[in-house]
Amino acid sequence: MELRPGGGVSLDAQTGVLGSLFISGDNLAGEIFQRVKAEDFPSAEHRHLFEAALEVFREDAPVDPVTVLEKAGAAYEGLVRSILDLTPTAANWKVYCEMVHEQGRLYRLQQLAAAVMDAESAGEAAELLGKAQEALTDQADSRG
Secondary structure, eight states: OOOOTTOHHHHHHHHHHHHHHHHHHHHHHHHHHHHOOGGGOOSHHHHHHHHHHHHHHHTTOOOSHHHHHHHHOGGGHHHHHHHHHHOOOSTTHHHHHHHHHHHHHHHHHHHHHHHHHTOSSHHHHHHHHHHHHHHHHOOGGGGO
16 A cells, blocks of 8 residues: 555544544644644644644634634634534544555655655665654654
């Protein structure tokens, strides 16, 4: 399976995480934010919504579609509606979080591999490989 930014299974999992936040944010937001980070979202649009939800959470406001849209901007209304249509329940939030975290790691590794291919020196390549090693040792269970 090829991982593309915001595409395929990755997009489904990203949608599931955000939908779970919108449906049950008051109950799940803290746990979701421990398991998944913004950098785990290859899709810029989904990452922006996740960051908006995190901001709302940090302000101790309810994490729901209305408050997140207020932070993210009206331009995201269609995407939020689509996410809600595609996520009927938050019951599988843990699986969605695991998928997003793992796929985010894979995407970051792919980006680093491409950067290594374009490195102009052995030192630059070694530095990038060090970052890749850090990404490999980042385990999902370290997120809670």
